[in-house]
Amino acid sequence: GQQVMQIPQYQHVQEGEDFTTYCNSSTTLSNIQWYKQRPGGHPVFLIQLVKSGEVKKQKRLTFQFGEAKKNSSLHITATQTTDVGTYFCAGGGSNYKLTFGKGTLLTVNP
Amino acid sequence: DAGVTQSPTHLIKTRGQQVTLRCSPKSGHDTVSWYQQALGQGPQFIFQYYEEEERQRGNFPDRFSGHQFPNYSSELNVNALLLGDSALYLCASSPRVAYGYTFGSGTRLTVV
Numbered sequence: 001g002q003q004v005m006q007i008p009q010y011q012h013v014q015e016g017e018d019f020t021t022y023c024n025s026s027t028t029l030s031n032i033q034w035y036k037q038r039p040g041g042h043p044v045f046l047i048q049l050v051k052s053g054e055v056k057k058q059k060r061l062t063f064q065f066g067e068a069k070k071n072s073s074l075h076i077t078a079t080q081t082t083d084v085g086t087y088f089c090a091g092g093g094s095n096y097k098l099t100f101g102k103g104t105l106l107t108v109n110p
Numbered sequence: 111d112a113g114v115t116q117s118p119t120h121l122i123k124t125r126g127q128q129v130t131l132r133c134s135p136k137s138g139h140d141t142v143s144w145y146q147q148a149l150g151q152g153p154q155f156i157f158q159y160y161e162e163e164e165r166q167r168g169n170f171p172d173r174f175s176g177h178q179f180p181n182y183s184s185e186l187n188v189n190a191l192l193l194g195d196s197a198l199y200l201c202a203s204s205p206r207v208a209y210g211y212t213f214g215s216g217t218r219l220t221v222v
Contacts, residue, residue, distance in 0.1 A: 035210075035213075041215075042214065043202075043211075044213070088153070095166050096141075096158050100145075100155075103152050
């Protein structure tokens with residue numbers, strides 16, 4: 001079945017440093033979604049990418065979808081303490097199932 | 111605008127017992143998906159309901175079953191509980207044209 005892998009598993013940065021998490025799927029995706037889960041919270045939808053090579057920005061966050069629609073990345077510029085949490089990618093395939101990666105836990109040292 | 115509501119928030123059950131978790135989707139959403147999230151892991155897809163039918167199912171045993179009602183709310187039932195069923199159970203709703211999921215706060219199930 002479809003597998004979605006994320007690296008790194010953990011990332012600790014100093015406030016103001018940049019952060020990137022990468023996501024790879026074993027199969028071609030119809031779309032990829034990104035979620036953020038704060039400690040003790042639930043996943044919150046950030047964005048969906050659908051088109052090959054698509055790039056979307058939300059303030060300091062930049063999301064990319066690979067040309068082959070099998071990989072994606074999330075880049076945060078100049079991290080802040082409010083960015084702390086686990087970032088998940090989730091791949092949508094030809095069925096209705098959304099497969100989540102294991103996530104990247106980001107901690108930020110003020 | 112109410113988001114996704116799940117009940118109960120916490121639950122402690124004994125091995126072998128049965129449990130029912132409930133979910134009310136966000137207003138305007140008619141598709142409900144259930145996920146199991148173990149500590150430190152990503153959410154694992156259990157199944158999805160649309161128009162009161164199970165549309166897609168993940169790799170979970172038949173002990174896990176569900177239902178969707180005409181008002182789009184949903185239940186997740188787990189029979190013959192095992193210690194390994196201890197997890198956060200998340201309900202997510204989405205509009206018919208799938209976009210991002212809106213997750214509820216989850217039900218923390220502990221099996222002892």
